[in-house]
Amino acid sequence: MRVLVVSAPLTGHLLPMLPLAEALWEAGHDVLVATGGDAMGADTGELPVIDVARDVSLPRIAARVMAAHPLDARAELAGRAGTRMVARLFGAVNEELADSLVTVVDQWRPDVVVHEPLAVAGALAAARHDLPTVLLENSLFDGPALVRVTAGSKIMQRALRRHGLEDRGLPAPQVLLTTGPPSVVGERAGQPMRPVQRGGGDIPEWLKVPSGPPRILVSRSTVAGPGGDPMPAAVAAAAEVDAEIVLVRPDPRTARRAEGSPHVRTVGWVPLTDVMPLCAAIVHHGGAGTSVGALSAGVPQLGVPGAGDRRHNAELIARRGAGLAGRVTAEALHRLVVDGELAANAREVRAELERMPPPEAYVPAIAALD
Known part of the structure; x- marks a missing residue:
């Protein structure tokens, strides 16, 4: 089986996904990680990685989005904007990732796409080819809620229209893996998966x-x-x-x-x-x-x-x-x-x-x- 693992182009988004990707790899499945930005410098071991964000500049996107929404930008810097700015920011990021990921799916032909909540372009590429998806949470935010607001952003709607998915939208994932401890984040839909962080390295x-x-x-x-x-x-x-x-x-x-x-x-x-x-x-x-x-x-x-x-x-x-x-x-x-x-x-x-x-x-x- 071929599994495409998609994260936003940030190291902190990719690292929580690697233990599942490595488990699939070690079980004998073909795994390809699709990301970009500083995540390209992450230690992915034997996992092959493809850069799908060569032309994506997070600083450029962030500056543009914050200049267009100054009041929400101020709230975001204080951590009080809820999901308003994250939807706009990662909606723009994913709009730019969408075409590259559709091309990767066209050429590599995965059987399943695993993506994180702020990599909805992975779900778009899967829907374009009627592939099943796995949504893997990688933070303490509710994953499906992040998917909804990001996919629903005005700019991400452009990508959905471009790929004939505006009316159909993004289907629900076949598997939802939630990693937040219920006593901290509350009870959530999906199946609980222990968050595993990789160690290793020298300690004085x-x-x-x-x-x-x-x-x-x-x-x-x-x-x-x-x-x-x-x-x-x-x-x-x-x-x-x-x-x-x-x-x-x-x-x-x-x-x-x-x-x-x-x-x-x-x-x-x-x-x-x-x-x-x-x-x-x-x-x-x-x-x-x-x-x-x-x-x-x-x-x-x-x-x-x-x-x-x-x-x-x-x-x-x-x-x-x-x-x-x-x-x-x-x-x-x-x-x-x-x-x-x-x-x-x-x-x-x-x-x-x-x-x-x-x-x-x-x-x-x-x-x-x-």
Whole structure:
């Protein structure tokens, strides 16, 4: 069986899809990953990858969309725009991906298309050829809801008209895999699949050994933008907290500031999946990957609300009691390492995720779609 796996052209969108793609590959199926942008630099192992976004510029699209909708753009930067801006932004992205993906399906002839909610062009290409689809959630947002608003955007409607699907629309997926823990995101339609994050890589010896005071990991976004770096605030608060603060990949200015603090250490790139269980807590920018990674590790987290889905993620986890949402302060850092209820709730969510079937459990169901 041939399986086309489609993600938006962003590393953070592709990585959560790779464990299922690898499970299909290891079961003997032919798999082709279609993405683009910075996701082309992701480690996909033996999986072949095709760039379907050579002419797609996310900065150009974002600038155009935000200039056309300034009030919603301001709300989006604060994480308060709901799905309005994501529909416009990824509607435009997918409109530009659609023709390339239809060509890939024409030429490669997959039997099934697996796509994420913000890669609806994959569903369009499948519908163009009456192929079954698998919708794989890769964030804490409701997947089918994201598909509806993105496919329904005015600009994405152009692609649907161009390919004769305006009246028919996009059919529902034959398989819907939901990866959010129900106690965090609520009960959802579809079949639960455990989100798996790939580890591997070097960890300094000192980071493998328990520290004297509790260790708090601090990471930042790999995507430029406002609110993506909680490290300066963590360094400023470090002297007031009985904890070892570890900054992962700090920028040069923050690294220089950290040199003068006996409470702060720095480290280069490390596999967060492997390092988080070695720490008492993590502070991060609220991105979906790190949020879910901390839930999987069972450690309390402080998510700093910001643009896109960052506020949504941080506030969902805070409502569950498995973390905090807000600014980085000495008080918040202190609570992360002394609040036993936060730690217990984080462990409960980890156990919940561990009970969900792993990606390989769904290989037979996907193979049956052929």
